[in-house]
Amino acid sequence: MLLERIENFEIFRPKMDSSKEVLHAIATFEVDISPAFPYMNAELGGWDYDQTNQVLLLKLSDGKWITLDPHKIAMRGARDLEECHALLAWIKGQINEIYDRRDHITPRYVSQAGLKIMEILKLLPMTNCKACGYPTCMAYAAALREGEISLNDCPPLREEKYREKRDKLQTYLESYGWRALDAE
Numbered sequence: 001m002l003l004e005r006i007e008n009f010e011i012f013r014p015k016m017d018s019s020k021e022v023l024h025a026i027a028t029f030e031v032d033i034s035p036a037f038p039y040m041n042a043e044l045g046g047w048d049y050d051q052t053n054q055v056l057l058l059k060l061s062d063g064k065w066i067t068l069d070p071h072k073i074a075m076r077g078a079r080d081l082e083e084c085h086a087l088l089a090w091i092k093g094q095i096n097e098i099y100d101r102r103d104h105i106t107p108r109y110v111s112q113a114g115l116k117i118m119e120i121l122k123l124l125p126m127t128n129c130k131a132c133g134y135p136t137c138m139a140y141a142a143a144l145r146e147g148e149i150s151l152n153d154c155p156p157l158r159e160e161k162y163r164e165k166r167d168k169l170q171t172y173l174e175s176y177g178w179r180a181l182d183a184e
């Protein structure tokens with residue numbers, strides 16, 4: 001087990017706006033968990049992975065973020081104490097479980113943050129038809145980059161005449177480890 005013991009776990013309200021109904025938390029420990037990062041990036045679809053400084057950023061649903069560095073886990077956006085503890089238990093479990101399976105995982109060193117909105121836009125139908133619920137293809141491309149929606153949310157992309165674009169877009173997204181926030 002890579003991470004056995006958390007030495008400190010501090011939960012607090014953000015000082016910038018203490019009226020916000022969210023909590024932040026920081027867990028610290030002596031062991032270096034960074035060897036797990038490229039495998040976690042592959043398995044959990046890290047939003048950003050800075051290999052030089054060994055920082056992995058995971059973007060979860062509902063505005064929650066988890067930042068991992070070698071000796072620290074920082075969590076942002078939990079609604080209450082119970083969720084803070086549940087998130088910590090979840091990420092600690094993921095670190096250990098994924099690290100244990102690392103021999104069967106292809107590590108990933110790129111991340112979703114490297115995706116370019118304009119590159120995504122070029123592979124969309126670019127008709128601004130609004131069928132996705134967004135006012136423009138550009139707005140859809142931005143949401144897609146963030147992982148807030150999926151390719152299926154653009155109905156024209158399912159048409160045969162856009163098949164080549166869709167295939168290229170899928171390949172481009174996957175090359176950066178993209179996944180929608182509600183993906184399993």
Ligand code: SF4
Binds near residue numbers: 140
């Ligand atoms: S449904 Fe597709 S083509 Fe239509 S606006 Fe949205 S992204 Fe553009």
